[in-house]
Amino acid sequence: MTEPAVPVARRLLGTVCVVTGAARGIGLAIAERFAAEGGRIACLDVGAARLDTAVQRLRESGAEVRGYTADVGRRESVAAxxxxxxxxxxxxxxxLVNNAVWARFQPLADVDEESVGRMFDVGLKGLIWTTQAVAPQMKRRGGGAIVNLSSTSAxxxxxxxxxxxxxxxxxLGLTRASAVELSPHGIRVNAIVPGMVGTPASVAQFDEATVAARLSAMPLGRFGEPGEIASVAAFxxxxxxxxxxxxxxxxxxxWTIATR
Ligand SMILES: NC(=O)c1ccc[n+]([C@@H]2O[C@H](COP(=O)([O-])OP(=O)(O)OC[C@H]3O[C@@H](n4cnc5c(N)ncnc54)[C@H](O)[C@@H]3O)[C@@H](O)[C@H]2O)c1
Known part of the structure; x- marks a missing residue:
């Protein structure tokens, strides 16, 4: 876990927080941070074994944490x-933090229907299903906050x-449209746009030359840490x-201000 840069407040005390894709990487760091902020944490992930390990680890802090095995790409699985x-x-x-992702990086000629379908099911349509499922609950409690994970690739x-x-x-489009539609109910919807964050999934997929080129293009001279995205999510x-x-x-x- 990244040590927080400043003392952690208890800004989510007693709030039920759902984090999708919470079994590892940025999602796990967000669940960890929200637990430290006093939240009651529901970790949702499709990978049951990894999820169990993550939930056990999070419980060691004394937080109230439960795991839910679900596929965000399937509407009925999300509703349940x-x-x-x-x-x-x-x-x-x-x-609600919409963090789960399934990604494939392919040259145009290799892009196949199955990969694109899965990617959009999990990382785009899935956000519609979770937002649809959570909105009635947030309306009943008089408001809420939804945080969507985008990427500088956007x-x-x-x-x-x-x-x-x-x-x-x-x-990003979905975030703005949901924000407008849900504003009357006191529900805020915002996005985080991370650059390169050193998670197992991100760094492993690039060769050494690509990693070196990206590092040299970073004004701050390093990749981000999952905890540094988690602190933005907590805000x-x-x-x-x-x-x-x-x-x-x-x-x-x-990264983007330097390269755009
Ligand atoms: N790591 C980075 O450098 C980076 C950069 C920009 C944006 N992001 C975004 O941040 C988020 C987290 O990235 P990460 O690197 O931690 O990802 P990751 O691949 O390490 O973790 C993703 C998690 O989502 C879960 N998941 C996959 N399919 C699912 C499904 N159908 N239902 C429920 N859970 C599912 C996986 O089991 C896994 O635990 C993603 O939205 C990603 O696009 C990451």
């Missing part, structure tokens, strides 16, 4: 999971990322950001 969360915690969900062109870029640009999930609506916060060490 959100019903179970409200039933188990005895309270409606106040915070803002800058990288090779072999046509489908990924389309998906992550879609997340957007809490009332500290209560006037922030439909926004995107870029957390990329200056």
């Amino acid at each position: 999971a959100f019903e179970a969360v409200e039933r188990d915690f005895g309270a409606p969900v106040g915070v 803002l800058q062109a990288l090779t072999h990322s046509i489908a990924y870029a389309a998906m992550k640009a879609g997340v 957007l999930a809490s009332d500290d950001s209560r006037y922030v609506q439909g926004a995107e916060i870029v957390a990329d060490g200056g």
